[in-house]
Amino acid sequence: MALLVEVKNLTVDYDGDIALDNVNLEIEEGDVIGIIGRSGSGKTVLLNVLRGIDTSIPATGQVIFHVSMCDKCGRIEPPGNAGKICPRCDGTLQPDSFDILDDSGQEVRSKIARRIAIMIQRTFGIYGDYRVIENVLKALDDIDYKGEKIQRAAELIDQVRLSHRMMHIARDLSGGEKQRVVLARQLAKEPMLLLADEPTGTLDPKTAGSIHHNIRALSKDFGITVLITSHFFDVIEEMASKVIFLEEGKIKRVGPPAEIIKEFMGKADVLEKKQIEAGDTIISVKDLTKKYFSVDRGVINAVNGVTFDIKEGEIFGIVGTSGAGKTSLMNILTGNLEPTDGIVEMKIGDDWINMCEPGYYARGRAKPYIGLLHQEYDLYPHRSIIENMTESIGLEFPAELAEMKAVQTLQIVGFNEKRGQEILNKFPEELSEGERHRVALAQAMIKEPLVIVLDEPTGTMDPITKRFVVSSILSAREDINETFVIVSHDMEFVKMICDRVAYMKSGKIVSIGDPEKVLPDVTDKPAEKTEEIKQKA
Structure with missing residues (x-):
């Protein structure tokens, strides 16, 4: 697999409050990587840095994206596509690398960011008064999609197994169905990298498992690289190729999911509730x-x-x-x-x-x-x-x-x-x-x-x-x-x-x-x- 992202000596310092401390990490194209750690360990900060949009984050170090770029239209594709014909024009995709923390490359950083999708915890990010298909069509409009939009929207909805809700008003959907709409909207961006920050945190285990299965299947079918944080560790263990254990802003360990999760869970004490006699x-x-x-x-x-x-x-x-x-x-x-x-x-x-x-x-x-x-x-x-x-x-x-x-x-x-x-x-x-x-x-x-x-x-x-x-x-x-x-x-x-x-x-x-x-x-x-x-x- 080709190297997609290289993180070197990444530090995020909020006036002495260190959110990330000298993080070094390599992400290969097609990886599904789980990120675990206690609240405040830096999981969300790491994903937001990788997203490349928020320039207010006080980050130092390097976050290098290895990509292929069209020599005519500037289209960004994953590194494994180098040498192929650009899907948007007849140009050729050439290998290149960019540090998204380098202020001199703002235009390229924006192009890379457009190929990164994100599912944020505790927010559905949809238009509640719009139908499901209208939500996906809006996402296609946002990226100025040039093909047949209605057909593409229907395909995306089918990919997340929501065709039976295509004409429903989004606000009337269940939490799990809304999250599938979010996923369809993000897939409209044709992402090379999906950042999923507790995407199923407020869903029941059965529904969460369905969303996680969707993400894993889409990664496999379309070669999307995935970084996911989740407290559903059984799903992380099943879907991730490796797990990053963050502790106080530092990477404590990177390794096989079962091994890393066991180490993390060993720090949790089991509590027992006392039986009480309830009142009136x-x-x-x-x-x-x-x-x-x-x-x-x-x-x-x-x-x-x-x-x-x-x-x-x-x-x-x-x-x-x-x-x-x-x-x-x-x-x-x-x-x-x-x-x-x-x-x-x-x-x-x-x-x-x-x-x-x-x-x-x-x-x-x-x-x-x-x-x-x-x-x-x-x-x-x-x-x-x-x-x-x-x-x-x-x-x-x-x-x-x-x-x-x-x-x-x-x-x-x-x-x-x-x-x-x-x-x-x-x-x-x-x-x-x-x-x-x-x-x-x-x-x-x-x-x-x-x-x-x-x-x-x-x-x-x-x-x-x-x-x-x-x-x-x-x-x-x-x-x-x-x-x-x-x-x-x-x-x-x-x-x-x-x-x-x-x-x-x-x-x-x-x-x-x-x-x-x-x-x-x-x-x-x-x-x-x-x-x-x-x-x-």
Whole structure:
């Protein structure tokens, strides 16, 4: 295989905060390389440097792309195409090399960047009001595609196995289907390199496996070089030819996937939750229904007659594959979505508050006591971390108290005291994606709500960081009797932390109870029915 990228002595230094420290790496054409490491280890920074677009990254060293360039039109192709006829004109592809960190080669850097695709964690990057095929056509317009666009768009949609959703409105798709649209849009660029940064972090394992399989197959069929970060290590092991282990900005090891993943996982301590006796009911849901109406799909029963209770001090899980209705149910529980029918009540003091009824003395009274971390969380980019945690959400603390409270909360979500102090005056873009996620979790917890709802709280976290989150949630429950509702596809996490779990399928709760008894349903094995479900049946 020809050498595609050569990274030499790459360092990224944010005013003394070293994100990448003297990284040296070779990437061969057609490689599928997994990148693992704890949150903050430099994974996302490395991918952003390789992308070659963000010139504000304070990078030194060399990132040399070995390519073939057309001697007539300047078209960039992978190095293995040297000597061939250019696919865009009758010119000949000549071997060449360019350092994308060299400011003198800005025009060539832009050409290389146009042949690099990226799938970014926690964002779908699609036009929600457009149909699937229209999304792909827009991507073809962006690259000024000269061929028959509708035919090419249909081919790309077929390549990601989404032909049966071609005319659907993008916002109506499940998370996994949206990610396939993203993949089709990126393939429209005819990339020679695909950078996938936790592309399936918020998807259930089954759907994530399908996306990963798509990426691997496309790499094999079209010779696309892939760099992927993912917490689904079994998939990394299956699809990657080698794995890079990053630690504190340095490459600790490069080697066979199974060997490197085993070394990384050896650093993760296994935690056990304590059995507790939950208190009285704090949230009661009865016969809850939410219907959507779509021109293409008719009536969609997102939530279809569900009934359950959540106890005070309980860690309650809601699981299911993409499109099962988890997010709609969560939005109703938090007062952010009106149900079609049914009742949701929350106990505040001695009063039961109807969450389905608008107004200051109904839903308006309960919402301040509910903390929410949505999977599409957003921190204000132009505010510091302490401002995001206090001022931006309307908490008025004296400066000294604000700092103390912020550091305490950051420690709860996995930062040590030193790192918590260090990041207070930093901006979100200066943190890793995993660190930003933990700050968003801290932002939800600092309001001291009665119930905290977490939507995919470990979606893009590595296993070691995940255990910090497990510890923080268990600690908050034990110390202050906090109640948590966790919406997740991460079955390992749910088993580690939840007291009870409701498994959703097609808008219904098909099983509810002990995670060890309910979760086998997710892998299509028989699960025990709980008394609640039996009685209703």
